[in-house]
Amino acid sequence: MATINDNYLKLKAGYLFPEIARRVNAFAQANADAKIIKLGIGDVTEPLPQACVRAMIRATEEMGDRETFKGYGPEQGYAWLREKIAHHDFQARGCEIDPDEIFISDGSKCDTGNILEIFGNNNTIAVTDPVYPVYVDTNVMAGNTGDVKKNGEYEGLVYLPITAANNFTAQIPDEKVDLIYLCFPNNPTGATASKEHLQAWVDYAQANNSIIFFDAAYEAYITDSSIPHSIYEIEGARNCAIEFRSFSKNAGFTGTRCALTVVPKTLTAKADDGSDVELWKLWNRRQSTKFNGVSYIVQRGAEAVYSQEGKEQIQQLISFYLENAKIIREKLTAAGLQVNGGINAPYVWVKTPNELSSWDFFDKLLNTCNVVGTPGSGFGAAGEGYFRISAFNSRKNVEEAMKRITEKFKV
Numbered sequence: 001m002a003t004i005n006d007n008y009l010k011l012k013a014g015y016l017f018p019e020i021a022r023r024v025n026a027f028a029q030a031n032a033d034a035k036i037i038k039l040g041i042g043d044v045t046e047p048l049p050q051a052c053v054r055a056m057i058r059a060t061e062e063m064g065d066r067e068t069f070k071g072y073g074p075e076q077g078y079a080w081l082r083e084k085i086a087h088h089d090f091q092a093r094g095c096e097i098d099p100d101e102i103f104i105s106d107g108s109k110c111d112t113g114n115i116l117e118i119f120g121n122n123n124t125i126a127v128t129d130p131v132y133p134v135y136v137d138t139n140v141m142a143g144n145t146g147d148v149k150k151n152g153e154y155e156g157l158v159y160l161p162i163t164a165a166n167n168f169t170a171q172i173p174d175e176k177v178d179l180i181y182l183c184f185p186n187n188p189t190g191a192t193a194s195k196e197h198l199q200a201w202v203d204y205a206q207a208n209n210s211i212i213f214f215d216a217a218y219e220a221y222i223t224d225s226s227i228p229h230s231i232y233e234i235e236g237a238r239n240c241a242i243e244f245r246s247f248s249k250n251a252g253f254t255g256t257r258c259a260l261t262v263v264p265k266t267l268t269a270k271a272d273d274g275s276d277v278e279l280w281k282l283w284n285r286r287q288s289t290k291f292n293g294v295s296y297i298v299q300r301g302a303e304a305v306y307s308q309e310g311k312e313q314i315q316q317l318i319s320f321y322l323e324n325a326k327i328i329r330e331k332l333t334a335a336g337l338q339v340n341g342g343i344n345a346p347y348v349w350v351k352t353p354n355e356l357s358s359w360d361f362f363d364k365l366l367n368t369c370n371v372v373g374t375p376g377s378g379f380g381a382a383g384e385g386y387f388r389i390s391a392f393n394s395r396k397n398v399e400e401a402m403k404r405i406t407e408k409f410k411v
């Protein structure tokens, strides 16, 4: 008889986004002419940069021509793309990353989950609270946790609060953990990590032989030059960190799919027999066996991100979303709300007024302003009392939503 992976039964039913949809639908049905504005989504809204579009059209034509047609590409990604990434994203910032250490993939979501395959099942794993839910659920699926507790946390995971009390940086644990997920600029709080904070993490990881999974999906939103874009800007990180990057939030590739993972060749972890094994070798083996690369067309689109034209167009996109975030910050502050993030990130993390719960604030905003955001408690227990507003929307919608909040919302 076939059996299942019972770990899947430990997963909490998808609660956050279905519940948001349920409440929004109920409201829309009762208020047929309300014009609801959704600022809850973590997806981009602007079209692809023209430089990427044109590169993909050219690549499509090459694929339709016998002379330039291409079949399977390298599982790790084409060298011309990996060289550009190594040069522009890493070496130009003083990070010693070799093109060989870069693996092109179809998304950071899959990579942050798949990476667990090359690690053992007895690691102590730390995640932040609030957190990007993928990190938690993939550990549940892999059997790295116990059951879910009443407060929504899983037995066996170490939760590191990101709160106002620690200035929205992940609290370094007192205990020893083996794997640590960090995401900066952070989804959902929009907080960033200073060089000193990341240095403290790298020092911790080196002292404890831990590995940091550094998710830099939002690095393009950093405008403050003192904030590191890559964990490899930190001394010692080549010995303790894997970095995940994506073209989703800088070049709008959420529907096009291209990302990359950096596994330095200097990174090792222990085998059962106590020997040190290079993680690069294991990830290379994993990718070569289970992955057949990203499409040639999409990799040419990603390459165009690094052209002069591409860089300018991406800068325009980022500036557009950051201007949205600035408008959101300013208008909410004027309405008497306390805001965090939204300066080097496309997310504004709002403190709910008058001790309202995240869900009560959600209902209030929906009912009085017909604006939808994301309750902070949906990202973890420490997110209770907060609310995420996303800058991914049209200028018109952002301005209209903020106008309603300024006029109608009474703290």
Ligand SMILES: *Cc1c(COP(=O)(O)O)cnc(C)c1O
Residues within 6 Å of the ligand: 042, 106, 107, 108, 109, 110, 132, 183, 187, 215, 217, 245, 246, 247, 248, 249, 253, 254, 258, 259
């Ligand atoms: C959007 C996002 C990503 C990107 O995921 P892709 O699969 O590359 O689209 C990664 N991490 C976080 C935290 C994100 O919000």
